[in-house]
Amino acid sequence: MTGSEDRPSFRLAYVPGVTPDKWARIWNERLPDVPLSLTQVPAAGAEGVLLDGDADAGLVRLPVDRTRLSAIPLYTETTVVVIPKDHLVTAADEVTAEDLADEIVLHPLDDVLGWEERPPGRPALERPATTADAVELVAAGIGVLLMPLSLARLHHRKDLTYRTVTDAPQSGVALSWPEDAHTDRVEDFIGIVRGRTVNSTRGRQPDPAPAGQKPAAGKQQSGKQQSGKQQTGGARRGGGAPRKKSGSGGARGKPRRR
Template sequence: MTPSKWVRIWNERLPDVPLTLLAATPVESFGLLREGAADAGLVRLPVDGDDLSAIPLYEETTVVVVPKDHLFAQVEQISASDLADELVLHPLDDTLGWEQPPGRPAMERPETTADAIELVAAGVGVLAVPQSLARLHHRKDLTYRTLNDVPQSRVALSWPAADEAPDLVEEFIGIVRGRTVNSTRGRRAEELKGQKQPRKDQKKPARPGGAKSGGAKSGGAKQGGPKGGAKSGMRTGGKGAAARGKSTKPRRGRG
């Protein structure tokens, strides 16, 4: 599911609360949150500092960006070992947190992912990035393939630190995680607070005179039913003979 779909679902569920998306780099995202310019943000873990809260949402597939005429473009996926002889660009704004990037390192690291994309398009090396960044920097002369056995970027929803996530943040978390509109989290949970919910095993109220029609007289001991029939009539609050405490045994006729 993409951010555009999240916005569509948000507008369907909360038409009275506008949701605006702001494009930002990973570094800019934290600044917008700390400055109060954004209520919440999709960021990449880890989150530095104690002034921001975050909840992990999902892990993103890592891909390698290559020219369309590159050998890798002929397969669906490759492994890190396949990059051993490739010049692999490692921009300064890298989000994968490599301990040791695969392949051969470039003499200088590009400043940004956008700069690295330009180098790949010029035939200088390949680039490993989260799939969303490959889509963001899409070019007609480039393609990407799934890269296995490498770190994956963890995406989280972050907001200014608080004891618990605000209601609207909970709503957005639910949308991103695919919760249904009837989920008991978020705004709906607030609406249901204080409302007494019926138990699944709760019986329907008996009809007036219920004990007479289904209690001691018709379903109880008189017609051969179990002796517990009279007790059942008392539980439903009926006004039959058992509820009044009178015996249901027929009188013995006088000879």
């Protein structure tokens, strides 16, 4: 891992459907002096953005080229089928790929599910250029569309709904960065997405106090209290039980010579 970055900001790319808001808020709280720059990029172009140095890290869809990019898988999304609200499929809470065998299943060119062959059902005459185009075709009653749940929510329309497809491929989301660019700032963001606390020993440690600077008041007080306990314990160990004062009926020592 290299030393601290010279860049004044941390550049994070993210693909459609991914919402980095929570992590961005934590970053701004922990590192207010390092602005976080967010850029949405197409899923298919995310690797190029990272390898070209246009972003320091990215929230991308798997798989990625692991020979050149590091990646930490974060979560796997549910796959749903997007359909008109009056479609017969809406009668069930979830469906299988076989249930869609008689449907025209649209397969956009920017599909992120990674089908081994092709989606179930009957293919359309042409593949839509984008997922957004495919959603318009679903609304027009031309077919149905399978996609990750986050994309279905991103392209939400009042006249469309969706149902879970239990046996369809799923899309995984990961934090990724170039293998040769694992910087301190990248490690900071790894700590955030993994839920590390500010004081976690696995994350970056805060810079030590400059020479001659006194520790925080709370630490000084804690040190005094601990020191006091040690001194009290030492007195008990070294001196044993405290001496009893001799009373009037106790033995007296030898009289002092005059």
